[in-house]
Amino acid sequence: MILETINVGPMQVNCYVLACASGGEAIIIDPGDQYSKIKAVLDRHKLKPALVINTHGHYDHIGSDDEFGVLVYVHKNDLPMLIDARKNLSASFSLAYKVGSKIKTLEDKEIIKLDCLELEVMHLPGHTCGGIGLLMKKPQTDIIFTGDTLFHQGVGRWDLPGGSRQELEKAIREKLFILPAQTKVYPGHGALTTIGQEKSSNALGLL
Numbered sequence: 170m171i172l173e174t175i176n177v178g179p180m181q182v183n184c185y186v187l188a189c190a191s192g193g194e195a196i197i198i199d200p201g202d203q204y205s206k207i208k209a210v211l212d213r214h215k216l217k218p219a220l221v222i223n224t225h226g227h228y229d230h231i232g233s234d235d236e237f238g239v240l241v242y243v244h245k246n247d248l249p250m251l252i253d254a255r256k257n258l259s260a261s262f263s264l265a266y267k268v269g270s271k272i273k274t275l276e277d278k279e280i281i282k283l284d285c286l287e288l289e290v291m292h293l294p295g296h297t298c299g300g301i302g303l304l305m306k307k308p309q310t311d312i313i314f315t316g317d318t319l320f321h322q323g324v325g326r327w328d329l330p331g332g333s334r335q336e337l338e339k340a341i342r343e344k345l346f347i348l349p350a351q352t353k354v355y356p357g358h359g360a361l362t363t364i365g366q367e368k369s370s371n372a373l374g375l376l
Contacts, residue, residue, distance in 0.1 A: 170285070170308055171195075173210050174355070178202030180229040183357055185314060186210050189285040194219035196283055198303065198314055199357060200233040207233065219283055221270075224316025224357060225300040226250025227329075228259035234268045242281065244292060245274035247299030256330070275301065291344055293318040295337025296325035302345065313364075314355045319345055321354070321362035322371065 171188040182201035188194065195216040200207050211218060218237040223230055226247035234241050234251070243251055251268040254260040259267075275281075277292035287307040293300045296317045305312040317325035319341055327334040345354075350365025 171214055171216070172312075172355075173214075174361075175203075175206050175210055177206055178229055178232065181358055182229050183355065183359070185355060186214075186216070187286060188214065188216050189283075189308070191215050193217070193284055196281070196286065196288070197221045197237060199224055199230040199316070200236070201229045202232045204233040204236040208236075220281075222281065222288075222303065223247070223251070224303070224314065224318075225297040226257050227297065227317070228257045228262070228264065228266055230316070230357065231257060231268060232259075232264075232266060235270050237270075239270070241268055241270045241272045242275055243272060244290070244299030244301045245276065246292075246294070247297055248272060248274050250297065250299075250331075258329070280306070288314075293337075293340040293344060295327055295333050295335075295340050296329075298331045300325075300340075304348075311349070311351055312353050312355065313345070313348065315345065315357065317357040319354060319367060320356040320358060321360040321367070323359070324371065325357075 173186045175184040178201045185198040187196040191214045221241045223243040250257040254265040279290040281288045288303040291302040303314040327337045348364045352364040354362045
């Protein structure tokens with residue numbers, strides 16, 4: 170399996186390229202910026218982009234969605250953010266970006282499949298209404314991509330439009346913290362961590 174982290178944009182978003190093997194098709198998670206950096210990884214592994222998944226609809230995670238010419242996946246509750254520059258916050262920075270690609274909306278517990286890969290959608294509201302995690306079911310079961318819900322030594326903001334501290338805490342406690350302690354957490358920003366580490370020492374004290 171290929172899993173590469175690409176740090177992109179001024180907000181230092183973790184974009185992930187995921188594929189079964191070189192020469193195959195790839196899932197691209199949160200291509201927020203710097204398309205050329207992401208393309209360089211695809212080219213190095215001779216990968217063809219198959220689909221884009223947004224863990225939520227903020228501009229720093231969706232800014233290069235249209236560059237790949239593929240279907241874009243997002244939770245149904247964050248669909249309005251992809252098509253409205255005010256809601257994805259890009260208009261606040263005079264960028265006024267909205268996704269022009271075809272969009273497929275996701276539901277909680279939906280399975281996304283590509284070749285040997287299977288990812289289960291986990292609805293994690295709190296940072297946005299439609300924030301999601303992506304729990305890997307195949308070829309491994311010890312990886313989750315948490316977007317801006319859970320970080321190394323921190324959690325996502327809940328004070329932006331669509332955010333809720335109560336929902337964020339509930340999602341982390343009841344959905345993420347019930348996963349095995351050794352589960353590797355690939356967050357939307359910052360360093361790799363584990364569920365066990367965050368259960369024992371999450372820095373913000375929210376949890």
